[in-house]
Amino acid sequence: MGIGTAVVALSPWPILTGCALLFVGACWTSSVTLFNVGVQLSAPRWVAGRALAAFQAAIAGGIAVGSWLWGYLASHIGVESTLLISGAFLILSPMLGRWMRMPPVGARNEQAMEAIADPEVRLSLSARSGPIVMEIEYRVDPDKARLFYAVMQRVQLSRQRNGAYGWSIARDIADPELWTERYHCPTWHDYLRQRNRASDSERALQRRALEIHVGPEPVRIRRMLERPIGSVRWKDTTPDPRGLEVEPIASGP
Numbered sequence: 001m002g003i004g005t006a007v008v009a010l011s012p013w014p015i016l017t018g019c020a021l022l023f024v025g026a027c028w029t030s031s032v033t034l035f036n037v038g039v040q041l042s043a044p045r046w047v048a049g050r051a052l053a054a055f056q057a058a059i060a061g062g063i064a065v066g067s068w069l070w071g072y073l074a075s076h077i078g079v080e081s082t083l084l085i086s087g088a089f090l091i092l093s094p095m096l097g098r099w100m101r102m103p104p105v106g107a108r109n110e111q112a113m114e115a116i117a118d119p120e121v122r123l124s125l126s127a128r129s130g131p132i133v134m135e136i137e138y139r140v141d142p143d144k145a146r147l148f149y150a151v152m153q154r155v156q157l158s159r160q161r162n163g164a165y166g167w168s169i170a171r172d173i174a175d176p177e178l179w180t181e182r183y184h185c186p187t188w189h190d191y192l193r194q195r196n197r198a199s200d201s202e203r204a205l206q207r208r209a210l211e212i213h214v215g216p217e218p219v220r221i222r223r224m225l226e227r228p229i230g231s232v233r234w235k236d237t238t239p240d241p242r243g244l245e246v247e248p249i250a251s252g253p
Contacts, residue, residue: 002091006087009081009083010084036052070082073085127188132185133182135222138181155181155206
């Protein structure tokens with residue numbers, strides 16, 4: 001495509017220019033199609049739509065910015081010089097592949113993902129029950145506190161990518177070894193889906209956080225159903241005006 005652009009800039013014959021433009025157009029169509037397919041096959045299936053949307057937005061934004069940039073240069077240094085500069089950049093652009101590689105086609109980073117068994121539940125929950133509050137307690141050697149904090153910043157991005165919100169990490173002021181990770185999931189169904197959405201790299205990151213945990217006991221995990229004001233009926237006979245499944249408060253002491 002870069003060579004074709006340079007030919008367009010230097011060609012004195014309309015037929016040669018037309019052939020070069022045809023070649024450049026074919027290269028453009030092939031490259032965009034290749035990237036399009038690569039994005040779809042490299043992204044996890046549940047997020048492929050969002051990955052493709054981001055790709056299309058980048059293409060559209062690049063065309064808009066590039067049109068302004070090359071038009072600005074053409075108005076100042078001429079069309080021929082602008083096309084030669086564009087061709088030179090196109091010829092050099094494959095060098096970017098050394099630092100900005102496309103993932104291998106078909107490598108969605110989700111192989112060997114086994115379905116995780118649902119956690120034990122003793123409260124009557126429906127798929128819409130929520131929000132679900134997660135609290136995970138780690139014990140961390142104070143000498144590795146900074147390392148653990150850096151790892152958890154990456155864990156935060158992983159949780160949020162999979163649908164969590166309100167993420168935080170806190171350290172107990174009375175027990176400096178104790179760290180608590182806390183985040184929310186909108187519903188019980190969202191939480192169950194999140195557990196099985198992690199890619200291989202995300203699971204490796206979570207294992208890295210668990211490796212920093214010290215002590216004879218494993219990390220402590222609490223799964224709680226958040227009960228905002230007005231979300232619970234005080235009596236079983238009270239009708240639910242929203243027509244949703246809302247858990248009544250259990251009777252007894």
